[in-house]
Amino acid sequence: MMGDEKDQEKERGVVMDTPERTQIANPLSKFEDSPVFNYINSLSPIKPVKSVHFTQTFSSLSFASLPSVFTSPHVSSLKDSRFLRRHQFSDPSKPELTSEEAKKAEISGEIVNTAQNPLKQQKDFDTGNSVSETCILQSDGCSNLESRKLSYEAVSPDTMNRLKLDDPSASAVPFINNGSSNCSLRMETGIEGIDPLHHNKEVSGCDWDSLISDASELLNFDSPSDTVPYKGPGQNTLDPTTFPTSLTNAKPEASDDNPSEKHEGLKNAADNHATLASTSLNNFEAGETADDTDNEVGSNLYRGMRRRCLVFEMMGSRRKHLEEVSSGSSLNVSEPNENVLPSDNRLLPMRTSNDSSRCILPGIGLHLNALASTLVDHKVVKHESSGSGRQLTIGPPSAYRSLASGQESITDVPSLENDIGPAQNGVSVSEDASKALGFVVNEELSQTSPRKKRRRVEHAGETEACKRCNCKKSKCLKLYCECFAAGVYCVEPCSCQECFNKPIHEDTVLATRKQIESRNPLAFAPKVIKTSDSMQEDESSNTPASARHKRGCNCKKSGCLKKYCECYQGGVGCSINCRCEGCKNTFGRKDGSEMDLEVNVVDDCEGSVTDGSLQKMAMHNEAEPVSATPATPSRFGRQSIPLPISSKGKPPRSFLTIGSSSSQRFGKLNPFKGGGKPDKQLQTVGEDEIPDILDENGGSPISGVKSCSPNSKRVSPPHSSMGMGLSPAPGQRSSRKLILQSIPSFPCLTPKH
DNA sequence: GAGTTTGAAACT
DNA sequence: CAGTTTCAAACTC
Incomplete structure (x- = not known):
């Protein structure tokens, strides 16, 4: 059955792919011609390719991923797929973190390497080759480790030989590239071939991670390799989309479905991206069905995927990885965490997101979709995480959010360093995008390693953060369940x-999901959406990135200063949508519409001092809007309240938030900034990177709100953001915007069956 | 770790 | 849409 289906799919893919490929190739050629490409080439042979891919990828990715998150139908489909994958790859019964997983991760890495190797070989041939590579990478889930391994191997002639010898496909690869006909076929072949390779590697033993961490050089090397996969601009973009599609395809039931989905995806995706995604999916599936080893690989990927709620987050995370890779070893360092993470990735939101949202993610998840911080450091972190991010995105989120992603995954780890935390998912995504657009690579490179190191450390701890529910009556089939809400299966932790949120009960889970989505299409969308303008995102710039809670909170007693408040938990300020009473949200008060932000600032100050009467105070303050103006400065001055994203036990689930930093919005101070920590947290939110998904308003200054700070913004409802594409701004920011746009695109791709 | 508080989710 | 109940996380002790 499988074989036949695969063949059919391949054929289909070929047909479909051909046109797309041609398209992709063209873009690549264009890039090559571009001065940027030349510059990159001058830097290093390998890097240039990557950089090019990145940029391309980002744009495409951004488009595809984001939409999915927002659109309920797509999201649901994606989520479904996610669940499915989890089933296949990870059995709830099995411990994810076990040594086996680590092996799997290694294997996946090997796979990636194998894929890359062929790619490298083929690089000269065509951009089309890069596409296949990209597909593989995506499928891998992308643990940084994997990427590292891959790159490393790629360097070694042995790996090359293996690929060629072991996989007939490898030899075929060039042909494929030329033909452009079957990306999916390539991927499959590559995967299969990879398996043997993986075995070899596994046998040999793989402490690649350690090695990698130790040898920065290797890492660097790897990074380029990573970039390679991404090379295809269209391809890159496709990746994110591919994941979702892959997920859908991933359904255990049918590899068959995949082909159809692929076709659809391609059609939907105006770009090659779709095709790429489909190919990646095929690969995954093929790998799974084909061999146990393949399955393992897939499981690894899934792991990443599991927690990742948001596809787009994953995308972002990938981007980050790429960027990180390009930037340097530091990123790689963070990757080691990935090793750990793979199972835990989910811990993240979803790191998710990064690039989430999920992120992610990041999460998506969406909610995943919580995610990253604004600061440059954060960006760096994100990148690093992205390294993990890929993994995250693909897999880690959950454990989230990542971030990521996963979601959670990815993500999650808000803990420490704010940066990474939840924001990763969402933010990471945005960041990635931004970087990609702006040729962030250079920037990343410029980024200081120290930050990266720090991040690495943080990541390791954070990565573990996973979503873990404690449901007793909901059977984990309601949104009460964080895992379910994040679009991931419950896991051992x-x-x-009476948990039904397991692969075994996939049907039930999906059905329940559909029900909930029918009720509320955005139920599984990231709770926090970025609204910030492109302006804010600049790290350096003080402008606040804005992110808002999807629906707003309804807090009455917590003053929006505790994690009971979803806004606060998500690291975003309250918005007009909030019906909270006595809002003291340090990230930004809701008054926005009615009151001046400044007022909020004042409140914050008070709130920090006195909790008891906070509510009343806040209320009072709200009443007095204007006076506050001056307050803004005070806020910054005063220590920020403890970050919402506490480093406490669990990382905040999701920062999957698509959007970036919330805190800044309104120009209010970020708690993060104010306090010692502040910066990091803010970063996590994703100030910079976070795409302004929702920002229709984004750039526009809030009419209603007084602008204390230049950044002041208003929150835009999620839907608004959905549709729109932000106009790309020059530079990084522009990239962000692109990402956002990409999100909307996803929805189109989803429809599978 | 148990109990309480809180607010989202679900239900009516 | 509003009010109530259920639920699980967040929080406190």
Whole structure:
């Protein structure tokens, strides 16, 4: 059955791919011609390719990923797929973190390497080759480790030989590239071939991670390799989309479905991206079905995927990886975490997101979709995480959010360093995008390693952060369940009772999901959406990135200063949509519409001092809007309240938030900034990177709100953002915008069956 | 770790 | 849409 289906798919893919490929190739050629490309080439042979891919990828990715998050139908489909994958790859019964997983991760890495190798070989041939590579990478899930391994191997002649010898496909690759006909075929072949390779590697033993971490050089080397996969601009973009599609395809039931989906995806995706995604999916599936080893690989990927709620987050994370890779070893360092993470990735949101949202993610998840911070450091971190990010995105989120992603995954780890935390998912994505657009690579490179190191450390700890539910009555089939809400299956760490949120009950999960989505299409969308303008995002710039909670909170007693408040938990300020009473949200008060932000600032100050009467105070303050103006400065001055994203036990789930830093919005101070920590947290939010998904308003200054700070913005409802594409701004920011746009695109791709 | 508080989710 | 109940996370002790 599988074989036949695959063949059919391949054929289809070929047909479909051909046109797309041609398209892709063209873009590549264009890039080559571009001065940027030349510059990159001058830097290093390998890097240039990557950089090019990145940029391309980003744009495409951004488009595809984001939409999915927002659109309920797509999202649901994606989510479904996610669940499915989890089933296949990870059995709830099995411990994810076990040594086996680590092996798998290694294997996946090997796979990637194998894929890359062929790619490298083929690089000369065509851009089309890069496409296949990109597909592989995506499928891998992208643990940084994997990427590292891959790159490393790629360097070695042995790996090359293996690929060629082991996989007939490898030899075929060039042909494929030329033909452009079957990306999916390539991928499959590559994967299969990879398996043997993987075995070899596994046998040999793989402490690649350690090695990598130790040898920065290797890392660097790897990074380029990573970039290679991304090379295809269209391809890159495709990746994110591919994941979702892959997920859908991933459904255990049918590899068959994949082909159809692929076709659809291609059609939908105006770009090659779709094709790429489909190919990646095929690869995954093929790998799974084909061999146990393949399955393992897939499982690894899934792991990443599991927690990742948001596809787009994953995309972003990938981008980050690429960027990170390009930037240097530091990123790689963070990757080691990935090794750990793979299972835990989910811990993230979803790191998710990064690039989430999920992120992610990041999460998506969406909610995943919580995510990253604004600061440059954060960006760096994100990148690093992205390294993990890929993994995250693909897999880690959950454990989130990542971030990521996963979601959670990815993500999650808000803990420490704010940067990474939840924001990663969402933010990371945005960041990636931004970087990609701006040729962030250079920037990243410029970024200081120290930050990266720090991030690495953080990541390691954070990565673990996973979503773990403790449901007793909901059977983990309601949004009460964080895992379910994040679009991931419950895993061992969960303490849930009578859990139905497992692959075994996939049908139930999907059905329930559909029901919930029918009720509320955005139910599984990231709770926090970025609204910030492109302006704010600049790290250096003080402008606040804005992110808002999807629906707003309804807090009455917590003053929006505790994690009971979803806004606060997500690291975003309250918005007009909030119905909270006595809002003291340090990230930004809701008054926006009615009151001046400044007022909020004042409140914050008070709130920090006195909690008891905070509510009343806040209320009062709200009443007095204007006076506050001056307050803004005070806020910054005063220490920020403890970050919402506490480093406490769990990382905040999701920062999957698509959007970036919330705190800044309104120009209010970020708690993060104010306090010692502040910066990091803010960063996590994703100030910079976070795409302004929702920002229709984005750039526009809030009419209603007084602008204390230049950044002041208003929150835009999620839907608004959905549709729109932000106009790309020059530079990084522009990239961000692109990402946002990409999101909307996703929805189109989703429809599978 | 148990109990309380809180607010989202679900239900009516 | 509003009010109530259910639920699980967040928080406190």
